[in-house]
Amino acid sequence: MLWKLLKYDFRSMWKQFAVVWPAVLVIGLVNRFTLPWEVTGSSAMANVPGAVGVTTVILLFAGLLAMGVLALVFILQRFYKGLLGDEGYLMHTLPVKPWQLVASKLICAVVMLIISGAVAFLAMLLMVPVDWSALFQEGILGNVIRWAATNLGDVAVLLEIVLLLVEVLALMVLTCYAAMAVGHLFQRHRVAMSVVAFVVLDIVISNLTAILGRLAAPLEIFAVNSQVGIWAVILYQAVLGAALFAGATLVLSRRLNLE
Amino acid sequence: MNETLVECRDLRKVYGRKTALDGVDLSLGRGRIVGLLGPNGSGKTTLIKILCGLIQPTGGAAAVDGRAVGPYTKSIISYLPDRMYFADWMRASDLFDLFGDFYADFDRKRAEAMCQSLGVDPRDRMKTMSKGTKEKVQLVLVMARQAQLYLLDEPIAGVDPAARDFILHTILTNYNEAGTVLISTHLIGDIERVLDEAVFLKEGKVTLHDSVDGIREKTGKSVDALFRDVFRAQPMEGGAF
Incomplete structure (x- = not known):
């Protein structure tokens, strides 16, 4: 049933971002030709008036801002x-369990954030004139991978970092x-109570993280082996996420009041 | 299969200081069309929402087909709410996909045939449809299921008499006759002829539950006339200024 729910949540996501994602990429690409990059092969663009370049840069940042706002609205509105x-x-009248409803929204929201981040990164990449053939032929990509392998230890560390970011x-x-x-538990002013609950949750989580960080810092095991430290953070975030997930699901299963 | 389809025992629901349901005891069998009758604010919608799992009771218990409200009961209940529940981006055909995915008893061909007879194009976006067309789509979704229990919350409220006949006709010609239809309304005159049983709900309590024939026999009145007697509001007398 979770897969079926995801199918409709992803459809909803695509409907909402079908314009903004391609638009940001196109604007990024346009900037490549309107900004006076001092790179061989793009000297013709030196004739482009500065005002056009400024306008397209502003457009790009407006697009990125719109994408950010849309992402926030999507997260809040879909739930x-x-x-x-x-x-x-x-x-709630579909024959599914409340945790499946929450999980579907969560997975969709995280995927949407990852795609939005990738689109922003790609737009920046498109903006800069890159000689892709040279990139591959001269082995720059290989150098990047070698650099990552040297500096990040191995692929496992890279995956751990990806896992941390997803968390x-x-x-x-x-x-x-x-x-x-939590806001839904109140009879009135549910939106206002949700905002209050968010602020309180944020303060509690920040303080808890700071306290645990201070307690863990002097421990020798974290200093000697950074892997242990990374996995401790992964575990901590997983427990925190599970608690928040359980809280939201509990309200939907035991305290739902669609009035 | 339980002979009793719906079972409520001492069901209570309190909103703040207002009591919506005050110890409702109710049993409904199968293959019946039941009118859940009461004035506005008598607890009809609250009772239906509890059976659907949209609100949680403050006390007591509700069961459908012998099971507590949950995924199983939701799979056998077809619910028509008193509001639109569509996402703007959807088309009627998306909703058919969704119902087909989640409800084993949804008959897509029947839904498409019903749309055709009602003059609704399933490819139209919901946000471009009129309120009346959206209501038709919602009715199609509910009645294209071969459900065991249909919960219809005020299906004929706020529509003209011709539309009421049309809605009732759609319900009567499409419901699963082995299932039970529970229709909440305060417009008794329009639905009395189709009812097998009537449940009177007053201030959150069941004050009467009998067959329509039984009510006529015992009181010598139609259900509509009895309803008017039971729920007649006392007009406020004007005082001297």
Whole structure:
């Protein structure tokens, strides 16, 4: 059932970002030709008036900002409107368990954030004139991989960092979900109470993280082996995420009140 | 298979200081069309929402087909809410896909045939449809299922008499006759002719549950006339200024 839910959440995501993602990439590409890059092969662009370059740069940053705002709205709206608003009348009458509803929204939101990040990175990459053939022929890509292998230890460390980043994104989303779920427990002013809950959750999580960090710092095991440190953080974030996930699911299963 | 399809025992629901359901005891069998009748604020919607799992009771218990409300009961209940529940980006055909994916008893061909007879194009986006067309799509989704329990919350409220006939006709010609239809309304006159049983709900309590024939026999009145007697509001007398 989770796969079926994901199918519709991903469709919803695509409908919302179908314009902004390609638009940001196109604007990034346009900037490549409107900015006066001092690179061989693009000297013709030196004739482009500065005002055009400024306009396209502003457009790119406006596009990135719009994408960021849209991402935030998507995270909040798909959970609040989709599960706690009118659309909840459909979603909560489907023969699925509440945790599947939350998991589907969470997975979709994290994937959306990763794609948005990738689109922003790609737009920047497109903006700069890169000689792709030279990149591959001269083995720059190989050098990058060799650099990563030398500096990051091995691929496992790279994967650990990716896992950490995904956890950070999931925690951001889950904090929003848990806050909206707490707001739903109130009869009135649910949006305002959700905002208050978010602030409180954020303060609690920040302080807990700081305290645990201070306690862990002097421990010898973390100093000797950074791998242990990384896995400790991964575990900590997983526990925190599980707690937030359980909280949001508990409200939907035991305290749902679609009035 | 349980003979009793719906079972509520001492069901209570309190919103802050307001009591919506006050110890409801109710049993409904199979193959019946039941009117859940009461004025606005009597607890009809609350009772239906508890059976659907959209709100949690403050006390008591509700079961459908002998099971507590959960994924199984949701798979056998077809629910028509008193509001639109579509996402704007969807088309009716997307909703058919969704219902087909989640409900084994959803008959897509029947849904498409119903759309055709109602003049609805399933390829149209929901956000471009009129309110009336959206209501038709929602009705199609609900009635294209061969559900065991249909929970229809005020399906004929706020529509003109011709539309009421049309909605009732759609319900009566499409529901699973082995299942039970529970229709909440305060417009008794329009649905009395199709009801097998009536449940009167007053201030969160079941004050009457009987067959329509039984009510007529015992009181000598139609359900509509009895409803007017039971729920007649006392007009406020004007005082001297």
